[in-house]
Amino acid sequence: MRRLLDGHEEGQPLQLSQLRAALGNAKARLAFLALEEFGLVVDDTVPTMRRWIDRQVDALPAGYREEAAAALPHLPPTPACPSGRER
Known part of the structure; x- marks a missing residue:
């Protein structure tokens, strides 16, 4: 330090x-x-969820990237799987 x-x-x-x-x-x-x-x-770091979204969106065709990047953070959480683990 x-x-x-x-x-x-x-x-x-x-x-x-x-x-x-x-x-x-x-x-x-x-x-x-x-x-x-x-x-x-x-705190200058990028949140983990934002990094994940960016990685996922990068795989999409160019015309969908911006819209998907804007929409993904606002989706509701996924319900738990029957096993009790989250998907």
């Missing part, structure tokens, strides 16, 4: 992606929570 802060421009918030690269996910999350209280960090 000290190495990350030493090379950082004063007055500029750190980015969560920088914390993850330097500390790993678990430690970065703790650091994020501590630094967030003081406004010293911003």
Whole structure:
């Protein structure tokens, strides 16, 4: 953490992606929570669901991509399978 802060421009918030690269996910999350209280960090990451949607939409023909990318986040959750696991 000290190495990350030493090379950082004063007055500029750190980015969560920088914390993850330097500390790993678990430690970065703790650091994020501590630094967030003081406004010293911003979450610049893309949500997992958004990344999944982007990957799925990339496989579609060009004419459908934008419409599908806009619609997918608003679909209702899938009901659980009979086995109890989500689909």
